[in-house]
Amino acid sequence: MISWIIYLLITTGTFIFMEGVAWFTHKFVMHGILWVLHKDHHQKKPHFFEKNDAFFLIFATPSILLFFFGARNGFNWMFYIGLGILLYGIAYFTIHDIVIHQRFKWFSRSNNSYIKTIVRAHKMHHKHLDKHHGESFGMLFAARKYWQKSQKSKNEAL
Structure with missing residues (x-):
């Protein structure tokens, strides 16, 4: 029983760390040495597939390796770190590609304050079309100023 609690903590901790x-x-990295891959993501009208999609493989590689070696060694801690990375990747893809960029038209715009806040933060990130002077580089956690702006616009709507 105690080992499952430890594995849950490892998975959750890895997710947050990611x-x-x-x-x-x-x-x-993306706004630095690998801007050549990320640049097309900051274009006004990106294509369905972007060079930026290569980062999916870059981030998936450690997860796959940790799954492999963790499963091979009796589903040890490596497997659960790989699971945390995978779960973060799924959350990132869902929030970034589906909810924010509407890459797949599965969801319409939401009135949920969390969704509005991360969309606002991401729009502020994309207002910069070059690799310099960016802001809001995270994905799942937005800075307090974006939460305050979302609350302010919510109160004004009432």
């Missing part, structure tokens, strides 16, 4: 990894990678 937001920091995504923020750091987005700010310093």
